[in-house]
Amino acid sequence: MSRASEATRKMNELAAQHDVDLSKLPRIIDQSADSITNNVNAINLANCSDERRKVIFKSLIDHLHAFVREVSLTNEEWMTAIQFLTETGKKCTDIRQEFILLSDTLGVSTLVDGINNAKPPGATEATVLGPFFTQDAHEVQNGGSIASEGKGDYLFVEGRVMDTKGNPIPNALINTWETDGHGSYDVQYEVRDAPECRGYLRSAEDGSYSFRAVVPVPYPIPSDGPVGKMLTALGRHVYRPAHLHMMVEAPGFEKLTTAFYFDGDPYITSDAVFGVRTSLIVKPELITDVAKTKARGFGEEKPHAYLKQDFVLATPEEGAAARKKVAQRVN
Ligand SMILES: [Fe+2]
Known part of the structure; x- marks a missing residue:
C-alpha cells in the first residue's frame, strides 16, 4: 500500500x-x-x-x-485570560463554585435568568437563586420562626400567595433563607449543627402565610479567588445588599425563585451580582406597638421590623407568553 x-x-x-x-x-x-x-x-x-x-x-x-x-487583543492579554480561567477552575470545589461567581459578577446569570424566568405583568418578578439554598431546611408552622434567638433583630413577614387574578393559592410551598444579623448564611460557619435562618412552610386555605425571621444584613461574596481579584482590578466592591430569599411553588403554577431587597441598604444600587430589581425592593416598617408585638407570639414585647409581602404566581402559559415577549425584545 x-x-x-x-x-x-x-x-x-x-x-x-x-x-x-x-x-x-x-x-x-x-x-x-x-x-x-x-x-x-x-x-x-x-x-x-x-x-x-x-x-x-x-x-x-x-x-x-x-x-x-x-x-485587538494582545498575546499577553489572551494569556492573562487563560491564566484567569485556569485559576477560576482550580478554585472550584464541592462547596465553592467560582465559575458561577464569575457568571454572577459579569451579569450573565441575571441575563439568563431574565430570559428564562420572565413573568407576566402583575406577577412577582424572579431573581437569581444564589449559592446558599439548601435542601435540609426545617418545616415551620404558619407564624413560626426560621431563626433561633440571638440570630439578629426580629423581622416578621406575612402576606398571601395568589394567582394573577387575585385568587388565593392554598398549600403553596414557601421556602425562605437569609443571612443572620452578622451577614453570614448558616453554611458559611465552620460548625453547623442544624439549619439556621432558613425554613419552609405552606400557605393556608386563604393563601396567607407568615413567619418570623431576622433582619438580614449586607454580606460580601467570596473574594479570596480570581473573581475577587477581577473585581478589585475593576474598582468594584464585593458586597450584596441585605435580602431575604424566597422560593414559592404550587401545582399548576410556575415555580418562583425570588428575593426581597431592603430599601436604604448602602449596596442596593451596586449589588455585586446584579440581583436587585425595582419591584423587589421592600421597605419594612418598624413596629413598636406592644399589643401587636404580643399578638405575634414572640413571647415578649419586642420591637420588630414588619414586612407585608404578597406573591403572585404565573401559570406556565402566562410565563411562556412573557418569555416570548422578552425574547423578541432582547434579540
Ligand atoms: Fe443571598
Whole structure:
C-alpha cells in the first residue's frame, strides 16, 4: 500500500471512530485573521446534526472572534485570560463554585435568568437563586420562626400567595433563607449543627402565610479567588445588599425563585451580582406597638421590623407568553 493510501485509510478509520463524515468537511487551508471566523464556523457546522448546537456555536464563534478583533487583543492579554480561567477552575470545589461567581459578577446569570424566568405583568418578578439554598431546611408552622434567638433583630413577614387574578393559592410551598444579623448564611460557619435562618412552610386555605425571621444584613461574596481579584482590578466592591430569599411553588403554577431587597441598604444600587430589581425592593416598617408585638407570639414585647409581602404566581402559559415577549425584545 502506498504511503498516500495508507494515510487515507488511517484517516477514514479515525473518522469512523469519531462518527465524522470527512466528505462533508470544508477544505480550510489558508488560516488568517480574515478567514479564521468563517473557517471555524464552516468546520463546526459541517457535520453537526443538532440544530440548536449549530446556532449556539455559530454565534459563540462570531462574538468571540469579534471581541478579539474589536479590542485587538494582545498575546499577553489572551494569556492573562487563560491564566484567569485556569485559576477560576482550580478554585472550584464541592462547596465553592467560582465559575458561577464569575457568571454572577459579569451579569450573565441575571441575563439568563431574565430570559428564562420572565413573568407576566402583575406577577412577582424572579431573581437569581444564589449559592446558599439548601435542601435540609426545617418545616415551620404558619407564624413560626426560621431563626433561633440571638440570630439578629426580629423581622416578621406575612402576606398571601395568589394567582394573577387575585385568587388565593392554598398549600403553596414557601421556602425562605437569609443571612443572620452578622451577614453570614448558616453554611458559611465552620460548625453547623442544624439549619439556621432558613425554613419552609405552606400557605393556608386563604393563601396567607407568615413567619418570623431576622433582619438580614449586607454580606460580601467570596473574594479570596480570581473573581475577587477581577473585581478589585475593576474598582468594584464585593458586597450584596441585605435580602431575604424566597422560593414559592404550587401545582399548576410556575415555580418562583425570588428575593426581597431592603430599601436604604448602602449596596442596593451596586449589588455585586446584579440581583436587585425595582419591584423587589421592600421597605419594612418598624413596629413598636406592644399589643401587636404580643399578638405575634414572640413571647415578649419586642420591637420588630414588619414586612407585608404578597406573591403572585404565573401559570406556565402566562410565563411562556412573557418569555416570548422578552425574547423578541432582547434579540
Ligand atoms: Fe443571598
